[in-house]
Amino acid sequence: MDEKKYQQLEQQITPKPKYLKNCIAAFLVGGFICFIGQFVALFYISYFDFTERTASNPTVATMIFISMLLTGFGYYKKIAQVGGAGSAVPITGFGNAMISAAIEHRSEGYVLGVGGNMFKLAGSVILYGVFSAFVVALIKTVLVGLGVVSW
Amino acid sequence: MLSIFITSFIVGGLICVIGQLMMDVGKLTPAHTLCTLVVAGSILDGFGLYEPLIDFAGTGATIPITSFGNALTHGALAEAEKHGIIGVLTGMFEVTSSGISAAIIFGFVASLVFKSKGTI
Numbered sequence: 655m656d657e658k659k660y661q662q663l664e665q666q667i668t669p670k671p672k673y674l675k676n677c678i679a680a681f682l683v684g685g686f687i688c689f690i691g692q693f694v695a696l697f698y699i700s701y702f703d704f705t706e707r708t709a710s711n712p713t714v715a716t717m718i719f720i721s722m723l724l725t726g727f728g729y730y731k732k733i734a735q736v737g738g739a740g741s742a743v744p745i746t747g748f749g750n751a752m753i754s755a756a757i758e759h760r761s762e763g764y765v766l767g768v769g770g771n772m773f774k775l776a777g778s779v780i781l782y783g784v785f786s787a788f789v790v791a792l793i794k795t796v797l798v799g800l801g802v803v804s805w
Numbered sequence: 806m807l808s809i810f811i812t813s814f815i816v817g818g819l820i821c822v823i824g825q826l827m828m829d830v831g832k833l834t835p836a837h838t839l840c841t842l843v844v845a846g847s848i849l850d851g852f853g854l855y856e857p858l859i860d861f862a863g864t865g866a867t868i869p870i871t872s873f874g875n876a877l878t879h880g881a882l883a884e885a886e887k888h889g890i891i892g893v894l895t896g897m898f899e900v901t902s903s904g905i906s907a908a909i910i911f912g913f914v915a916s917l918v919f920k921s922k923g924t925i
Contacts, residue, residue, distance in 0.1 A: 739827075742824065780905070790847050799889075
């Protein structure tokens with residue numbers, strides 16, 4: 655079998671991703687996580703001194719706590735199998751990436767295993783988030799300094 | 806009050822659909838998808854477009870990872886407004902500290918409490 659035939663065969667056999675089904679699953683799971691988050695935010699707004707905007711900080715922390723419980727008991731993996739990006743894009747997915755890495759590498763010790771591997775998956779998100787924020791803020795600060803735009 | 810639950814569900818769901826399309830159609834790995842979304846959130850805040858979305862959708866805009874980029878940029882810009890260019894560095898984690906510290910603390914707690922079953 656030559657290379658071309660092999661590639662043709664490979665394309666035939668590789669299952670095509672079910673775009674619509676995956677998107678609906680991502681929409682429902684992702685939407686549901688945000689929906690739950692709204693209840694948490696409402697709780698912080700009603701019972702503590704938070705406004706609509708500042709409530710996002712404790713809400714995010716609470717969602718990561720929920721993510722820790724789901725990850726620890728092995729349920730988050732099941733959600734991820736159904737939801738795809740719907741479970742990865744919300745902050746719970748970010749928490750899951752760090753927490754599952756921490757649990758998985760515990761057998762290598764707490765310093766080199768847990769400490770060294772915790773940021774393996776989440777590190778790239780933090781790196782690109784921080785660097786793009788730095789560039790965007792720098793450009794905007796310079797533009798304001800030049801009087802091109804205002805805050 | 807009820808409407809924010811609906812907009813939260815729809816906007817949060819749509820951001821996840823964008824991520825799903827990037828993974829399925831664009832053939833990106835989940836890590837690449839998340840990084841792209843974070844950068845997108847940070848750029849949107851540079852144009853001042855992310856805060857109106859938060860007002861509209863509540864947690865539908867703050868729970869997806871795009872809000873992480875937004876919060877980083879927002880902290881940097883708020884501090885830069887007060888202290889000039891040095892504020893870009895000092896203000897970076899001002900807003901978003903809760904997400905990262907929560908992930909680190911709960912991650913460590915989880916490693917103390919839970920044992921790997923090889924299926925996580």
